Amino acid sequence: MEKIVIYTDGGSRGNPGPSAIGYKIIQPSTGEFLCIGEEIGETTNNIAEYTALCESLRVCLCNHVKSVEVYMDSELVVKQIIGNYRVKNINLKPLYEQAKNYISQLSDFSIHHILRGKNKEADRLVNLALDNKARIQEGNLFNLNVSKREDVKEISEMKGYLHQKHLFQDFLMKELKLSYLSVSVKDKQVMIWVSAQEFGVILENRIAIINKAKEFGYEQVVLNLKSYDE
Secondary structure: OOOOEEEEEEEEOOOOOEEEEEEEEEEEOOEEEEEEEEEEEOOOOOHHHHHHHHHHHHHHHOOOOEEEEEEOOOOOHHHHHHOOOOOOOOOOOHHHHHHHHHHHOOOEEEEEEEHHHHOOHHHHHHHHHHHHHHHHHHHOOOHOOOOOOOOOOOOHOOHHHHHHHHHHHHHHHHHOOOOOOOEEEEEEEEEEEEHHHHHHHHHHHHHHHHHHHOOOOOOOEEEEOOOOOO
């Protein structure tokens, strides 16, 4: 199969806030395409950008694509993937590792940073998903299968990672009525970041949080004050 071109984007309204991903997969020789826009819960811009990259690569691998050229407007993600920047944020590391895992399964891969104005289609899909609170799909390149294929290798700690983490995070946001909450998971430990203004709310409800964490299979809960740099 010829090289496939992908445009990806991720966005958060509030950073952190309601977030979505968007990507367009194109076969250049025919112009056929697949566009996906999808909500991913409350998170940050950078997590949304990484999630968009991971999902688009997963879909390609599920459809036996081996040569991929990616364009995205997140300079941070592009430079981390090519090795110019280190990944310091622990929330990004699992997604970075998953992206590199997918890339390792391709025979040919390149990634390029573009200006936001050159990434309008992916950005449009992000906003459609957020505005409509729904999954958006346009086109059907080769009847592309967007479900998981068993021979696409996953990093073990990433299986169900995003879905379960978002469910836990959404529960806390709604139950405690917080304006900000960030969650990351490592093994059986869940780490919760809140602003200094709302740290007291977390402490007051720590028993309920611990019990809910156990329902999700987490054995340890760590509370942290949010640092706003990515």
